Amino acid sequence: MCLGIPGEILEIDGLTARAEFWNVEKEVRLDIVGDEIEVGDYVLNHAGFAIRKIPDDDVEETIELYESLLAGDEDEALEEIGATDATLEFGDRPTAVDSPEGTKTTTIDGIAQRPEAGSRTVREEPTEKPERDADE
Amino acid sequence: MSEETLQFRNPEQAEQLADRLEALMVEVDGPVNLMHVCGSHEQAIAKFGLRSMLPDGLSLRMGPGCPVCVTNMPEVDEAVAVANQGAIVATYGDMFRVPGTKQSLADARADGADVEIVYSASEAVELAEENPDEEVVFFATGFETTAAPTAAILVDDPPENFWVLSAHKYVPPAMEVVAEMPDTDIDGFLAAGHAATITGYGLFEPFVEEYEIPVVVGGFEPIDVMLGIERLLEYISEDVAGLENAYPRCVTREGNRAALETMWSVFEKTSGEWRGIAEIPGANLALREEYADYDARERFDVEPETGGPDPLTEQCVCGDIMAGKADPDECDLFGEECTPGNPVGACMVSSEGTCKIWHEYGGHPDL
Numbered sequence: 436m437c438l439g440i441p442g443e444i445l446e447i448d449g450l451t452a453r454a455e456f457w458n459v460e461k462e463v464r465l466d467i468v469g470d471e472i473e474v475g476d477y478v479l480n481h482a483g484f485a486i487r488k489i490p491d492d493d494v495e496e497t498i499e500l501y502e503s504l505l506a507g508d509e510d511e512a513l514e515e516i517g518a519t520d521a522t523l524e525f526g527d528r529p530t531a532v533d534s535p536e537g538t539k540t541t542t543i544d545g546i547a548q549r550p551e552a553g554s555r556t557v558r559e560e561p562t563e564k565p566e567r568d569a570d571e
Numbered sequence: 572m573s574e575e576t577l578q579f580r581n582p583e584q585a586e587q588l589a590d591r592l593e594a595l596m597v598e599v600d601g602p603v604n605l606m607h608v609c610g611s612h613e614q615a616i617a618k619f620g621l622r623s624m625l626p627d628g629l630s631l632r633m634g635p636g637c638p639v640c641v642t643n644m645p646e647v648d649e650a651v652a653v654a655n656q657g658a659i660v661a662t663y664g665d666m667f668r669v670p671g672t673k674q675s676l677a678d679a680r681a682d683g684a685d686v687e688i689v690y691s692a693s694e695a696v697e698l699a700e701e702n703p704d705e706e707v708v709f710f711a712t713g714f715e716t717t718a719a720p721t722a723a724i725l726v727d728d729p730p731e732n733f734w735v736l737s738a739h740k741y742v743p744p745a746m747e748v749v750a751e752m753p754d755t756d757i758d759g760f761l762a763a764g765h766a767a768t769i770t771g772y773g774l775f776e777p778f779v780e781e782y783e784i785p786v787v788v789g790g791f792e793p794i795d796v797m798l799g800i801e802r803l804l805e806y807i808s809e810d811v812a813g814l815e816n817a818y819p820r821c822v823t824r825e826g827n828r829a830a831l832e833t834m835w836s837v838f839e840k841t842s843g844e845w846r847g848i849a850e851i852p853g854a855n856l857a858l859r860e861e862y863a864d865y866d867a868r869e870r871f872d873v874e875p876e877t878g879g880p881d882p883l884t885e886q887c888v889c890g891d892i893m894a895g896k897a898d899p900d901e902c903d904l905f906g907e908e909c910t911p912g913n914p915v916g917a918c919m920v921s922s923e924g925t926c927k928i929w930h931e932y933g934g935h936p937d938l
Contacts, residue, residue, distance in 0.1 A: 483691020
């Protein structure tokens with residue numbers, strides 16, 4: 436019931452579209468997708484309804500962010516790709532504030548900031564990113 | 572499968588993340604209890620054997636994240652009562668065999684009631700259009716991801732012979748109840764990526780502040796899940812209650828406004844009993860007064876005749892599993908009297924139920 440599946444829009448007729456999910460064509464409703472949808476767009480489908488248009492860039496940038504993260508320097512990674520909407524979302528770092536009890540709690544202010552991190556290995560060598568076709 | 576999808580299943584990256592988890596656990600220097608609240612997360616965790624990659628002392632439990640499993644037996648009884656009054660009951664497939672106190676919808680169909688399985692709310696409407704002389708009731712179950720579609724069909728002026736029996740549930744209040752349970756002791760929540768696609772992750776800000784527990788929204792590929800755990804552990808090691816979106820390819824802070832507006836125009840939050848958890852204020856979704864004409868509870872007699880407790884049901888620990896207090900293999904019935912072919916509790920029925928998932932992948936997934 437809750438498994439969301441991304442599919443490619445093949446044709447649109449009003450609020451109904453045909454979409455391909457891993458070589459299976461299904462009808463999907465566009466009532467609540469909240470975006471202009473065109474043929475060729477990817478949508479996340481839930482129980483027959485598209486709940487989000489998935490920008491291709493997001494997938495690619497997310498992968499790149501993972502790679503940078505895994506290379507060991509998170510701050511550099513965020514700086515490197517923090518200029519895009521998709522990764523700013525990821526980079527929304529809570530700002531720690533001291534609560535009266537002395538425990539740190541957070542408020543999100545949309546600024547890519549993080550509390551002083553614990554010890555972390557930082558590698559200096561740059562990460563190689565695999566080449567990828569833009570249209571994938 | 573696309574290259575992107577395969578990227579999210581990269582075993583080397585998963586190993587690297589596992590190494591980071593080990594290092595973070597050394598910093599934390601004590602046991603850590605994480606909870607996820609989504610059946611799809613449990614699917615990914617079991618399917619890819621992710622628990623076996625977690626360091627000692629780091630436990631990852633499933634909370635009340637399977638809507639089928641937290642649907643209370645009397646709600647199933649209501650749907651059965653409607654079916655037995657002659658209406659066509661349309662239901663998602665994973666509710667079909669969930670036991671009520673007397674019968675499941677499958678039992679009702681075997682006894683002659685008309686119960687149809689649909690894959691979407693719009694199919695239930697089509698059923699009403701195709702059968703204008705019949706009364707069609709959509710047994711509407713699930714969290715935000717299916718509540719928004721149910722709302723969409725109701726604002727789209729469905730036919731007069733169509734009603735909705737809402738058993739929709741809303742996750743955030745249930746997380747609060749679990750966070751307050753003294754014996755669960757959760758250090759961090761991995762929030763469900765697809766529910767957050769609708770609601771936005773900003774929704775969790777008050778929760779994080781009030782309970783001082785970090786929340787990270789995670790996706791459903793193995794790397795997504797490992798990354799979500801890594802982010803949570805990072806916050807725990809720093810003693811920071813943070814909120815983060817580790818699934819940015821689907822989730823934004825605001826969520827899907829169109830879906831949210833539709834959902835709240837049709838539904839309002841009411842108090843409701845969640846199986847195994849408690850009576851939870853604001854965790855059930857009922858149709859607003861404006862949609863009373865489509866409310867099956869107004870049209871049909873849904874005062875269910877509840878059966879006596881089944882002795883096997885009494886032994887089922889599904890409730891404790893939903894509250895993160897027990898694992899399936901701690902239940903005497905698991906794999907014996909209770910199997911996917913002959914389920915005693917809802918956790919063994921739904922594809923998102925912890926028991927069914929564990930059974931499918933051969934018992935305790937850590938082994």
